[in-house]
Amino acid sequence: MKTASADSTVAEDGLAGSVFQFAASMIGPSCDGGQATSGTFVSREFALDTVPAEATLRISALGLYRAFLNGKRVGSDLLTPGWTCYDDRIAYQTYDVTKLLQPGANRIEIWLGDGWYRGQLMWASNPIINCWGDRTAAIAELRARGELLLKTDDRWKSGFTPVVRNGIYYGEDYDARIHPQDSHGVDVLPFDKALLVPHETGAVRELDERSPIDSWTEADGRIVYDFGQNAGAYIRLRLTGAAGAQVRVEHSEVLGPDRFFDNRNYRSARAELTYTLSGQTEEDYAPLFTFMGFRYARITLTGQAEVIAITMVPVTSVPTSAGGFTSGVAAVNRLVDNTIWSQRSNFIEVPTDCPQRDERLGWTGDAQVFAGTACWLADSQSFLRKYLRDVIHDQRADGAVPHFSPDPTRLHPIAGRGDWAGSTGWGDAITIIPWQLYLHYGDSAVLEECFPAMLRWLDYLWRISDGPIIRPPAVWGAHGFTFGDWLQPVGDNRKPRPTVADDCAATLYHFISTQLTAKIARILGETVEAARLDKRADEIRAAFKNEFFSPSGRIAHNDQTSWSLAFLYGLVPPEYEEAARGYFRGVAEETDGVIGTGFIGTPALLPALTRLGMLDLAEKMFLNRKVPGWLYQVERGATSIWERWDALAEDGTIYDPDMNSYNHYAYGAVCQWLFEDVAGIKPLEDKPGFEEVVFDPAILPALSPVSAWHDTRFGRIEAGWTLEEGFVTCRLVLPPGVAARLHGRSDRKALKANGATVEQGQDLRLAAGEHKITFSI
Template sequence: MDTPYKSAQQQSRLPGHFATAEMISPACDAGQGQAGTFVSAAVALPAAPDRAILRISALGLYRAFINGVRVGNDLLTPGWTCYDARIAYQTYDVTHMLRPGDNRLEIWLGDGWYRSQILWASNPIYNCWGEHIGAIAALEVNGLPLLVTDGSWKSGFTPVSRNGIYYGEDYDARITPCADSAVDVIAFDKVLLVPHEVDPVKEFEPRAPVAEWRDADGRRIYDFGQNAGAYIRLRTQGAAGASLRIEHAEILGPNEEFDNRNYRSARAELRYVLAGDGEEVYAPLFSFMGFRYARITLEGDVERLSVEMVPISSVPVAAGGITTGIPAVNRLVENTVWSQRSNFIEIPTDCPQRDERLGWTGDAQVFAGTACWLADSERFLIKFLRDVMHDQRENGAVPHFSPDPTRLHPIDERGDWAGSTGWGDAIVIIPWQLYLHYGNREALAECFPAMLKWLDYLWSISDGPIIRPPAVWGDHGFTFGDWLQPVGDNRKPRPTVADDCAATLYHFISTELSSRIAGILGDAAQASRLEARAEEIRRAFVREYFSPSGRIAHNDQTSWALAFLHDLVPAEYHEAGKAYFRRVVEETDGVIGTGFIGTPALLPALTRLNMLDLAEKVFLNRKVPGWLYQVDRGATSIWERWDAIAEDGSIYDPDMNSYNHYAYGAVCQWLFEDVAGIKPLAEAAGFQRVELDPAILPKLSPVKAWHEVRQGRIEVEWELAGDQVSYRVDLPEGVEARFKVSPARRDVVIDGASVSAGGDVALSAGKHVIAFRI
């Protein structure tokens, strides 16, 4: 096997004969947005090989063919990284593809993230990492080099007549690839090449339409019943030169009209021109879309034989699930799964559809815990953190998104796109979740220097513990705050957290957590220093934001939730604070008052304070803003905005409105850890030991949850009958648990034996039955 990635600097040599290959670019390539090109070479074999290995990468995207047959089934290779830091390569066993006699290796190239449009129409960036696409490959047979890319290869045009991540793809099947041009050997530092760090993007089982109809212009619209990161695969036949145009949309308008205005400048279309030689099958090679609906326009003598949606993801295998007695809640969990799959395509993006699809750090940090519950996200998130660290600024500011095109191509009028609290804190919070879930101490160590740079940056914003961010976007220390925090009726808006309070809350969260991480890494000096700094922030926070009556400054749901969850409410204000918090939540009658950073904290904070009645009411609220409101509106993925579709079906401003945004799905972490009651423990990271402490919300009964960990599968379920709870647990070998026997649980019986209240009970691997009254 190829050695795992450590760092570009440590990658001293490439395996096998890959080091002798050169990066070559088609001489016929006309640049970004132009006709697709390929490079190829032929070689003769005297006999079938015992073993043949292809190592391959590209500037841009590639798809390789040997003797006309596709190599592997990975998608969007070589993937997306900060290409100026490292570029992945893939390794394939191609023994079965070679034959005695002539063999031909052909590598088709696409613009991909490397040089097609990135960012929205007002600030589009083209050729972000370079103007020239290219390929580098080495084909070894029986340990000897058979074919490596060099200046002797040839190039030509592919049937892909144009492609781009936002653009989609145009394909003219009448074009037969012909290698009639030369190649250029281009300067390339092979130290950038690293083995693919994440599981490759793969297809799911295709989905057939659940409904189809014609619009007023005769175009056929297909509903696939699920919003997903995906592409269309179609079967067609007709005359040469006839064509199909495939458009995509996430939603329908109030009158069921096709509506993809929220894609903004992303064309996100496929256009296929027929070769005219019988049945033809097409799916795009170098792009994907976020959609539920497709609209197909036929032009000329053409017949559509079949059409299907093909979802894709880097995390196609589920690692956890939870169900309750409420179908809408189960659909919410399913929607979260689909939003993770749709946006975990090489990097954790905000959305898969519009002219954005960027690795926003704020979205990723609030969702990281949920991501690890629902899928094995370890390698995926570590790879993302390496991009984040490469994009971190010299002053310690962490980028708003990564890979960050603005680092290489600054957007002058908005300053540096880095340094927002709640977003940059991803460099601390994501490694911590990786440690909790997988026991990955190496991720903590790898990211720790970047954490320290980030903490120094935070302190520098206002030269002290209280952060006072500027109001101007892009200025030093600008913060998104509690992004998209709802304010209710604009005639009498509800209170929201101020930027300085939100920033200082996260200043404390990351400093305190980094102190704990330093202790785990054995750095006693840093642990002590950071602990003292966290305590200084804590004292300053209390002085700045608490009145003598115990009321927090902005008296909003986000401030209270984060302050209680992270122990920033002083003991002397605890009871008064609980009363204020309860009233703030009750005043909204169950409607959510939190945005991107407050929402993941709201229900855990209410649960921790034993306000289970409020947690249940808020979670099950079906008005807007609320999780189940979007389910009732027919959502099949998580929305970016609470109010993305109004009750009358009207669409909120499409200029910023995604219907596949996983951030608010972070509530699933609460479902696993609080409602199902499975809490990972830092002192026994990687699920060596868990705390079992289910929050019994009567309306959710029965609750069942499962989670695959390294040791096997954890399963729990509870059901409420009257005031009697039955809680069943199944722990795999290598996982122990402690069950919380709190005063609120009466008449506790574990495996047939009565247990007195006031302590924890240790449980070994195996099945256990726990009964108690509430």
């Protein structure tokens, strides 16, 4: 296998800056046999009289690439050039390769993989291959301080790599006995170089390797390794053995009873590695063009082969943590860690739903509910902004926003399934994600970039039912179909609990996006649009009251999701508020702490209870150990967030392996509540990007002591509190450039800031520095 080099790094202009104009051509190996066939490369030998003082390689591909100069790897980025709507734009990367060059003869090889470009996408019943094209190819230029030294053109050669088959879902087969040889020529492909843009976010990177925490041998001799963490990752092996011996690596997220290796939930994703040894003394291998979602790996050895070392290598586009939260409850701390791991595992080029099965798609609904949490836990600004560009490109002509993006079904519609676009709660990603980026980073440019798409989305919503109340069809794929509160639990099927109806859920989000876009219009100075949308929001509010509230103040379906969203977004009429509080408390209490919300209701549940002052219920529901509940997952041994509340039964059996992911970040959106309500750091829309925050912690006694931190553009904010015998002591640290607002609330007795009394109703501004706030409850 080619040797790695640590001395090639991404140049600064590889992530931002003006678009470079390539003189090179896009070239494809003439020996390329198409999708799911032997991997190929393009190559060129060239001579240098001397090594230039500075040399850069700009490079991109159709498919995935891995470049080598003189047998050494260029850079350390993974899965390049990344995943975008390739018919809209394709990223290129820029590397400093000075140290990889040598006087005299040099050789460059660019290995190519199927990747997202032409590998299988979607599940087995509706697989899409060759989504953006059926040829892999590369484009590259080597320059020294602007002078062109080498470019891809018709003089390059091609041949076969040791990667004999690869795919994002498939995995990878590697035969180390194969040595690349220039056996064929290349084809210059028609290609619009205007599609090439600098990589818009951080590249996918390796995190620290993880060694197994346990291993055992099955009855048939196969060895299972437990890495102690479910992650988006791959295996790295060190091997020895005879030429032709083979190692097979299977992956799974969970074990069934009696440590049964179970990966049925991967569906048609093979998600395996095979490595055929060359017979060298020691051989190292990690896949080049794929990744998996797993905690466990099972090794099968065929022939004379021995595993000397095995590690898990997690990979992600967001390798640096931006926030942390701890409490006095160990299970809560593990829940936060699980959320961080699910974000890392699914923030691989696009915010995917899961990293393991035949899906791994950029679902818009998952992304919008999690966007706030994502920004708390990692620097997600460029990552989500890149994703939004794909969402905008995938938006339909009628304004419908795709269910996922990049969207293979836009180019390859699935017969009989309608258009995969237009669901409320999912399409609202186009309004909610930009808003979260604005709050967290003060990024008004993203609002401006997305604003036209927001308007097209809102007009689409209004047209679904020609008015403020949306009445979605029940048929999957029909115009205006909605996922509603996806995977909302109903409890005992003999007497199921109430759930939100599609029309109510859709109209709730119709209002949320309309009201939010009106606010965005004012920020952008779009006063005419702001007035139009304010009027429309008022119409939706009035219609919602008429359609979904009884004269007694009871909302139509009296379920946790309806109440949470209605209260959180101001859709409970003032004259009904007292009665509505009673109804909401009732539906929360009658489950004895069990959650009754799905994908869209869960992020709103605890914030709504908290801001209504129902802290006892918020605490009970959050700390509930029964299913459905966040901590049920933790107590079942979860190391990442599950797709379904009931993904594992108490006896460890898998529920519904046909649709069950154990690494799905959506329910981890509760962490936004931990930062903003429990730790009490709330970003302000009038001072976005943490220029100013509200400090207002919700004291949940069972969580004491609480501590949180978050790295902002100004520096680190720290906040925390302890409760002892009814007395609360808070610590707040603000970096230079950040201020906080503290309000004298009536339920906080003897409120003091740095020893000075804060009167009831008083608003105090805290400057940068460390502050001590105390009060009694």
